[in-house]
Amino acid sequence: MCSRVLLSVLFASVLSAQSQAPAKTNPPPAPAASSENPAQTQGPSIKVLVNEVIVPVTVTDDKGRFVTDLDQKDFRVFDEGKEQRIQFFTRERSQPVVVGFLMDVSNASRLHWKNYQDAAIELVQNLVPGDNPKFSGYLISYSNDAELQVNTTTDPEPMVQKLEKLKPSGGAALYDAIYMACTSRKLINGEPIEPRRILVIIGDGHDNASKKTLDEALEIAQRNLVTIYGVSTVAFGFNNEDEKNLIRLAEETGGRVEYPLQGVYADVSGYLSTPSDDGNYALKVGTGAYAAALANGMYKSVEAVAGEVTTQYIIRYIPDSVSDKKQFRNINVTVSLGSVKVRARKGYYPFSP
Secondary structure: OOOOOOOOEEEEEEOOOOOOOOOOOOOOOOOOOOOOOOOOOOOOEEEEEEOOEEEEEEEEEOOOOEOOOOOHHHEEEEEOOEEEOEEEEEOOOOOOEEEEEEEEOOHHHOOOHHHHHHHHHHHHHHHOOOOOOOEEEEEEEEOOOEEEEEEEEOOOHHHHHHHHHOOOOOOOOHHHHHHHHHHOOOOOOOOOOOOEEEEEEEEOOOOOOOOOOHHHHHHHHHHOOEEEEEEEOOOOOOOOOOHHHHHHHHHOOOOOEEOOOOOOOOOOOOHHHOOOOOOOOOOOOOOHHHHHHHHHHHHHHHHHHHHHHOOOEEEEEOOOOOOOOOOOEEEEEEEOOOOEEEEEOOEEOOOOO
């Protein structure tokens, strides 16, 4: 089979069938779906074999602006330290995606619930516009349990209607929600290559109710080639020790976390020196200035996440060699430019556990 060994990237997919999908030793340049027929109902996971590594890449300059005019020659990809030949490259905007919206409806989200509810609705309407079959999404809420509120669809309205009715209460089962997103929903034909898989977590990263662990949630996301983004619900002036969990989930899968409420006072001078019985805050809760600052923070975060999802470079490659003694394989993507930041998944799992 040539001198090099083709990689089999193993990912779990949920299909209605219970049979094992056959491995393809010589797939076409643009592989089809993760199964021959897209799933129509939830069911047990099965294993499907493909032999390409898919790496979505985001490049930003020193001011956080997207760099969108790079070519294939500007990128280098290293697999376990060894440079790889890029088999496929595109910088086309608005590439097909399937987005899972994971909404924290625990008691911790009560403080600014309406703001995050509105942000979630705007994200849904931005990333699943409804007039383009290339974009689809699904909604999972999590409190004491994770619940699939709306299965995969190209219509944003069912998700918007559900979001409008959700109310916060109970604990937070974030890791179970991530696991559910990777194993218990309808698939779109072509996943995870086209469309790509995205998760947007609207929450603060805390978890006190899951049966799964952080490591299990991260591994299932990596095996399913999912990129995770976070919209943090931590308000200005509050400390959240679980924030590091949300950051880890995002960074190790190639995404990032937005903090819409942390910059509420960034452009307000003198707020720390303004005496007040309820704290040194120049923008008072209940005033138009405070509401406007919140809305602006939310808008910027929604814009940043939606913009990144639709402006990524996509690289695919077949590794030169794979050792069956190593489970997780590290990826490093570099760009031949100075003063830029490159975000990509940290690695992948080529074999089953």
